[in-house]
Amino acid sequence: MRRNDREITDSEQINSFISEEKIMRIGFIDNGEVYIVPVNYGYSVDDDKYTFYFHGAMAGRKYELAKSRPSVGFEIDGKYILLEADTACGHSAKYQSIIGTGTLSLIEGSEEKKAAFEYVMKQAAGRTGLEYDETVLSRTAVFKLEVKAMSCKAK
Secondary structure, eight states, X not given: OOOGGGEEOOHHHHHHHHHHOOEEEEEEEETTEEEEEEEEOEEEEETTEEEEEEEEESSSHHHHHHXXXXXXXXXXXXXXXXXXXXXXXXXXXXXXXXXXXXXXXXXXXXXXXXXXHHHHHHHHHSOOOXXXXXXXXXXXXXXXXXXXXXXXXXX
């Protein structure tokens, strides 16, 4: 990180930020091109090791890349406030962001999918303990992103 004075290392601040946001972007490399897809997510933290969960179709570009190129980048941003000025170059912004890398895998078992969806539902809807239709689960891809490296920044 170029601006170490903006780095956030406090785990409580990082967790607070992640828990407030709703969308993360996953970046893949696809035949030399970058492919970025926004997803809603849930997450868990175990001994400062982050794991993110999201879902999608069992077909399509994201699904195929997750299977063939599981090394990804990710980004979450938020708390954006424009700081206006009298000149264009004088404008600035307040924000917070997280960037990182990790490895994607697909969750296969029904019970594991339900456990992952609990994290997603907690993040997206603030609720857990909902019923899950087995038919829908069987045709839904559930992704697990194990974080290798992550940094958090704020201005």
